[in-house]
Amino acid sequence: MNKLDKDTKILIVGLGLIGGSYAKGFRAAGIGRLSAIDSDEKTVRTAIETGLVEHASTKVEKETVASADLVVFALYPEVFVDWIRNYGSYLSPGTVLTDVTGVKTCIVYKIQEMLPPGVEFIAAHPMAGREVYGLENSDETIFRGANYIVVPTEKNSKEAIDICTSIGRILGFARISQLSPEEHDEMVGFLSQLTHCIAVSLMTCKDNTHLVDYTGDSFRDLTRIARINDAMWSELFLLNRDELLQQMDLFIHEFSDLRYMLARKDREGLREKMRLSTQRRAYFNKPQQEG
């Protein structure tokens, strides 16, 4: 396969929020003949009845897998690895695989090792999501304005990287870039996983529900992501454990520094930290959304 067009046979494994949004995005763009595999019967029925895909099944049918040009895995990381272990032999030479997984180092090399000859896995991370789940909440517009990261290794061909990149374009991501698995996991450990750890800790450090009537935007903003899918995020944390521990340690060290400044009444030290944070935060403004 060299490019995606209306005849490309695309198989989506896992029709949840992200897999469903991929299917809707491909459909809206008129790309691909879509089929899907999902463990939930109702999801499979809905996908067929609404015409989202041409074919769907709760079973992993050998002929569906073997005939796919492109397979998109939208599964939890450990389920993804198990799937390849169990059904990887069904894949035909020339098939390109990609994924949507939020951690990379721990799965990308492993999967690439496990594949039959001629089957190529090129990892990707669509950095979009919502606090709700399932096909019924899927929506191709969640990708607009979001980041799409292609995560190649040395084993990947230019052709597969190009196909993976074109998926990001077809789905309408605002920015498409490339990172190595290690760079990706450092980035995600800091920007996403560390922030979720902080939000969770803020909610669990004391019974704060008596303060709900006084809550302003600051606290609401910092804890929005404390509403969290515990099965998925505990898995993501554990799979990126070493990196996340490092990021947590960096944060604890800095936060303790600030605490120490306060304890010893070091006003100038506190002000210096605040000036640095103000200056750095300016880089992170979205030009069109913040002043």
Add this chain to the structure above:
Amino acid sequence: MNKLDKDTKILIVGLGLIGGSYAKGFRAAGIGRLSAIDSDEKTVRTAIETGLVEHASTKVEKETVASADLVVFALYPEVFVDWIRNYGSYLSPGTVLTDVTGVKTCIVYKIQEMLPPGVEFIAAHPMAGREVYGLENSDETIFRGANYIVVPTEKNSKEAIDICTSIGRILGFARISQLSPEEHDEMVGFLSQLTHCIAVSLMTCKDNTHLVDYTGDSFRDLTRIARINDAMWSELFLLNRDELLQQMDLFIHEFSDLRYMLARKDREGLREKMRLSTQRRAYFNKPQQEG
């Protein structure tokens, strides 16, 4: 003075973002004959030229202070205490004072001690703000949807508490409540100051500017308040130091617990924390703004 009406002589000391917004709010409601004191000449000129107040000065004129029925202090806390020390004797019996200060225990009792007989200080905290400053950014609509806390002590009369409460109503706050100075400072230490410490530490714990292109909403939400007025916030932190240190310790302890669970691969422990945070966060949804 028993109630606020169009003839009440209201003096606003400090015409910054909040003082200016109070003036605009009173004006919009047709309440009070307004005068103002501000150390900045341009601010004083603007306030007069735009007709925001009838009288304004950079100097503390004895007759202006003595003739006021209500004085609103919109100053940094330490400047507020100094002001009362220097000019408190100008105040006439029957005058009610209020403020907008973000910390209470350390200033309320001190100010109440310092006042001449017959002058009453009733503290208040309008929990509204923006990341910009000055009269030019003031806007009475910032109070809509926000919380207004009246913070009485045993020394306060019912009449003064009623007047202070009516200010919250006139300015259009969504919710008006009462807390003791100690309850107020615990609430603010947790909901506001701790969250600012976290946001600052996230921005300063490492040079993260190379990650700007990958930043999603989580990180942006958690660091919005890292853009911070270092002079004001360092003062607020130091004035609420004991309480804030306690809140920081609570958070560090909890965050370290989470880190330890991750380090020892305690998936069930992590999931339990996440389920608790998800459950608690549900209390903090704004019914009309979040799903």
